[in-house]
Amino acid sequence: MKLKRFFQVLIPAAIAIVVFLFSTTIPGTAAPTGKTQLYWYGQSAFRITTPTGKILLVDPWLTNPVNPNGKTDLANLNRVDLILITHGHFDHVGDAIAIAKKTNAPLVSTADLGRALTTVGYPQNLVPMNTQGNFGGEISLLNNEVRIAFIPAIHSSAVASDGSPAQFAGNPGGFLITVQNGPTIYHTGDTDVFADMSLIPQFRKVNVMLACIGDRFTMGPQRAATAVNYVKPDVVIPMHFGTFPALTGTPQAFQTELDRQKVKTKLQVMKVGQTVQL
Template sequence: MNFKRFLKWLAPVSLTAILILCTIVQGWSAPTAAQTQLHWYGQSAFKLTTPTGKVILIDPWITNPVNPNGKTDLATLNRADLILVTHGHFDHVGDAMTIAKKTNAPLVSTADLGQALVESGYPKNLVTLDTQGNFGGEISLLNNEVKVAFIPAIHSSVIASDGSPAKYAGNPGGFLVTVQNGPTIYHTGDTDVFADMALIPRFRKVTLMLACIGDRFTMGPQRAATAVGYVKPDRVIPMHFGTFPALTGTPAAFAAELKQQRVGSRLQVMKVGETIRL
């Protein structure tokens, strides 16, 4: 076979091979990268699932009045890798002790709150220096997959249970949770707006802010919108509203204030029991 005849023979073979290859490539898609997921149980209770499947609970009052599936959710929650609690009030400690005893999840909190919870029945072996801190500090957890910074809050913090006198539980706070290959989430805890919130984005860009808006016991929609303006997150999700009649702040009023104050962050209102991907 001379060279010209070889080329004539090769051309259709190569074309066929290319067409087959193109067909295979078009039918194949690369695996979708795992994403961080956020689930809202109502009030200030969230479940954060990292791209590798680690489960982080924040203020886990799962059986709160606005969660119709609370008892089932608590019964079927078989994994937690960390439990974060912002302060000592019952609607934030919530079901933390029950979950800790069930899952052996370490407690992440300020040291004063951790000690107060141990005295109130939280398993002592799950409250260690490895997961305790204070405002201005940051700790790396879960093999450096997650960083948690302790943010102050303007509120109060006591533990009262079984009719016993209220016990001081340290200063209240919030958390800045940074997920490796994922978002940075600021959970405000219960707080009023304060000007130092404007310092948060100087140290780390906030992807998502979970902001209390209920009024009466925390900032309401107007002051919460100002807080979002300070933090400048990409998105904001309202929380801590509507659980009790006294919590009169609404997402609609919050949306109006964000617009009035020309805050550029995107508002996303979650439904109780909803899970979103970040």
């Protein structure tokens, strides 16, 4: 009887130790910090780590020209819970297919983009119905730890594999990501400013806005400042600038425009490879 009692205690304890060691030693697994962490890879690529350690990637072009550690970042990324893609262009799809194949992370996108991406290699079983949506809709994922709303964008969206003609990938968008016990983050995707951005804070207070400012293919600093005025976030973080010489908008010009347009939102400029705690 004593021996039985011994095993009743020992076996669960041994399992608990193994689970604990495993969860703390797998590279790329985030230990829960109770806070939301935001990491910038450059261009529009961000990693969001939730308070319980879930990992979301948005527009994961890790191997972009301004990320000196792109290849290492890609190699070290062993666990991802969700991959969010705003539209089909290469600087947003980025390394998503390689990441999906090695992490089994499902794709959050419009159904049109999801379908288009499966034709260029995104595994079909990782584009399930429950992570797909469309504008005006909001989905709850990861046991309701994140809510993701599909926000329109004024841009274009097509997917192309090497050498083949581009195929239409539905309308482009942005995401409003609400983290349980964390912030609400609006990733604009690539877009011009549009007046309906002013509807977003009527439904949900935005804490952090990730705003494209590079000009030419998206809004530049002047129009981005107007966008911030519509969304009224606590903090705006610029993205989609400086990756190529053609993306000429700068954080300095953005600050000048925010001041000129009397927008009170705080500008926070991230460096590539930097983490901020939200």
